[in-house]
Amino acid sequence: MKKTWVLSTLFTLSIIFLPPFLMDLDKENKEINSDDVKVIQVEHIDTDSEKNKYQDDITTFYSNTSFKKTYYISGDRVNVYSDSSGSDKLLRYLRKNDVIVAYNERNGYIYCEDNNGRFGWVRKNKDNLSGEINKKTTYKVDVDLTKQLIFIYKDNKELREIKCSTGLIGNADTETPVGNFEIQNKGTFFFSPKYNQGGKYYIKFFSNYLIHSIPTDKNGNIIEEEKDKLGVPVSHGCIRVPVEESKWIYDNIPVGSAVSIHY
CATH class of the missing domain: 2.30.30.40 (SH3 Domains)
Structure with a gap:
């Protein structure tokens, strides 16, 4: 009789408490297997042909x-x-x-x-x-193409952060080259008949690639619609910055200083 009572009691307790437990377990499993779970995928090249391409x-x-x-x-x-x-x-x-x-x-x-x-x-x-050359100089101009920002360093200490606009991506004629360069020379104004644009306070870091002000017309007047393009890679390959920043670079960063351009 006592044994029957114990079994009956256990059965009753299982009826009361087990369903909520099973419901919670089922809910937990649904949450884990749900389509709402975000999976972070890392894009990578996994074939030899694609690796060799680059x-x-x-x-x-x-x-x-x-x-x-x-x-x-x-x-x-x-x-x-x-x-x-x-x-x-x-x-x-x-x-x-x-x-x-x-x-x-x-x-x-x-x-x-x-x-x-x-x-x-x-x-x-x-x-x-x-494939690599490093030149340590007192001043360094570091251009981040991904962030569209220029960081100016003196003795490895950051002096300035400048919003910029680099070359249009996906076109061999317009993308800004990456690598380690140095300031070759500088000037207060240039004008390109090819693009019908100029710029104030430029520094040259390679060939015809410059860091200069927002584009100007042939008379040196800032082209107003170009102001809103800072922070977006839209140039012909040069690196654009606000006029006051191009003047600061021109005034403060000497010829021979390192220029690093990267993603």
């Missing part, structure tokens, strides 16, 4: 979406040729640590632009080219 046997500055690659001359006297045929039609020489930006590759040569805006073909090998 790999380079000489480390260079570029991104997976870039048309341009930046190299540094490692030889003391590197030949520049008129074509990639191997017929050795010599145009000129490049010197050690010269910077070049490559646009194309063919037959073991790269088609590139040098710091003077001249084009030609260079044999691609480790005797001629290096």
Whole structure:
């Protein structure tokens, strides 16, 4: 009789307490398996063909979406040729640590632009080219293409943060090259008939690539509609900043200072 009473009591308790427990368990399982759960997916290249598409046997500055690659001359006297045929039609020489930006590759040569805006073909090998060069200077201009910001450093301490607008992405003619450069020269005004735009207080860091003010007309007047484009990559390849910031850079950052451009 006592045994029957115990079994009956246990059965009654299970009826009372077990359903809520099962409901909670079921609810928990639904929450875990629900479509509302956010899964973070990391995009990656997982095929050899795609990896090789972007790999380079000489480390260079570029991104997976870039048309341009930046190299540094490692030889003391590197030949520049008129074509990639191997017929050795010599145009000129490049010197050690010269910077070049490559646009194309063919037959073991790269088609590139040098710091003077001249084009030609260079044999691609480790005797001629290096993928990295670092120059430590008192001042450093650090351009973040992703954030569309310029950070100015002096002795590794941040002095200034400047909103900018860099080159239009996805076009070889307009994207801003990435890499380590240095300020070549500077000026108070320029005008480009090709683009019918100019700029105030520029510094040149490679070829015809400049950091300068918001675009102006030929008379030096700021083009008002260009003001709203800061923070967006829309330029022809140069780096635009507000006029007061371009003047500050012009006044304070000396020729020879390092310029680093990256994503």
